Amino acid sequence: MEILNRLAESIDYIEKHLDQHLRHEDIAKIAYCSKFHFQRMFYMLTGVTLADYIRKRRLTVAAQELAASDVKVIDVALKYGYNTPESFSKAFSRLHGMSPSQAREEGGTLKAFPRLSFQIRIKGVEDMKYKVIEKESFQIIGKALEVTVKDGQNQTAIPAFWDELNQNGFTDSLQPYAGPLGFLGVCMDFNDQADTFNYCIGIEKTTADLPEGCIVKEIPAATWAVFEAVGPVDQAVHQTWDRIFSEWFPATGYELANAPQLEAYPEDGDVMAKDHVTQIWIPIVKK
Template sequence: MLERLNQAMEHIEDHLGEPVDAAELARIAMTSEYHFRRMFSALAGIPLSEYVRRRRLTLAGAEVLAGKRTLLDVAVRYGYGSGEAFARAFRAVHGVGPGEARRTGAALYSQPRMSFRLIVEGSSGMRYRVVERDGFRIVGRGTRVPLVYEGMNPAIVEFVKSIGKETLGRWEAYGDGEPGGVVAVVGNHSADDPEGTEIDYFQGVVSGAEVPGASQSLDVGPGTWAVFESSGEFPRAVQYLWRDVYTQWFPSNPYRSRPGPSLSRTRVSEDGTHADAEVWIPVERAEG
């Protein structure tokens, strides 16, 4: 999988002056476009579209400073239809306009080329199971939060506090299916969303009953789920579990991610230092 992913990265480099064709990149990587975007975002730490934009403007910045082409020629060469559009994109990445950069020789941002490799340490395995589920219902409360790729999400922290520990504890008693306990649900989220994009976030329990204080419900369709478990230092154990699913499990198993909400359950110790985590990711068998 990683070898094919690197072939897709070569294709990006060869076509930086054209609109990114995620479907073609997925074909090269021999997977679905949805899974390619998810895999790239998890491995690279940024969405595919953002990486392409940074690479495109890194090369454009070098040509601006070199002074051999007009600014409009550079803009067209890297896929911008007008000098104004190029100037806006250039400033967003480099913090300075192309004309000023050329006049002053300003320091510019450089996005290096990415390639991927799998480091196999063999020191620990992953606990997982594959589950076929009929559709189920999660009841609780939902909100919209800005997407945060790294570290704690303050909006989520405040939302969970607004529900309260006592309410969450009462909800847990009404759970009657897997995943058990209070779960967090992330939906309506594309792997190409930039940081700050508003996404759906839901806290609740799997239950067919009416749950006091749970004002909303979420219907999850039937399908296959890969379920992963981890225990360790909080929050490292939780953060590393998500990373390891994409860097270790998917490249080594005949599955790919499919559209659908991601579910997670985290139990943190009283002193806040240890966590038991469980993550449910919607998957399907990879073709071939």
């Protein structure tokens, strides 16, 4: 429950400071985690980015103020972080389907983006099976792409990166060297200042041979919680990540460690098959 309390406190902080400059790192500190991990966890739990949530909450409150008072549009725009009435009006219209001035007209229908709350989901007999593994440091070989979490760009950049390496034959060149974990997708080298991280596609390094074009990355020793996502990869992996953050972490005595996060895919098999198994490796620490 502690993680849910921290998330609730972070939402309280956002609500109290909607009319002030909100730094993501300050919000993340309330939840006792890095900015990157907080943004990732927030998106996994809510389906909306932290920046988008703040934007929609500000525009919701701004609409309420405009409809209930005679305050000037420019004053509301400045209050909620917009430098010009034009930028405010454009954002306002995208959310509400009308201009700020029209929001004052009787009968206008405004949209309200509600404040979030967090609860443990009760899934009945739907257990989450996992195992805890201690693994020494190891290396991976492959290719890396720097991606940003701004506006959820990583959600499209990573699948495109897989498509590129599958189509140009790079993943085929790695297959003869693949170890027991198969192919890996690794989030690492988190940069909180730039809102970026490196996403690596590769395999565990088990030989001195290095296929052409590969880089080598070090994965530190860690304690891992390993989950199995069963089903078509695009659905099963997302659903399992969601349950890890919304159900497993709140119900256990573990917290997310500041270390790489892995997804392991078998060498063979159809990733869209109903029985396909993807392993998700989460670095953890005991509270």
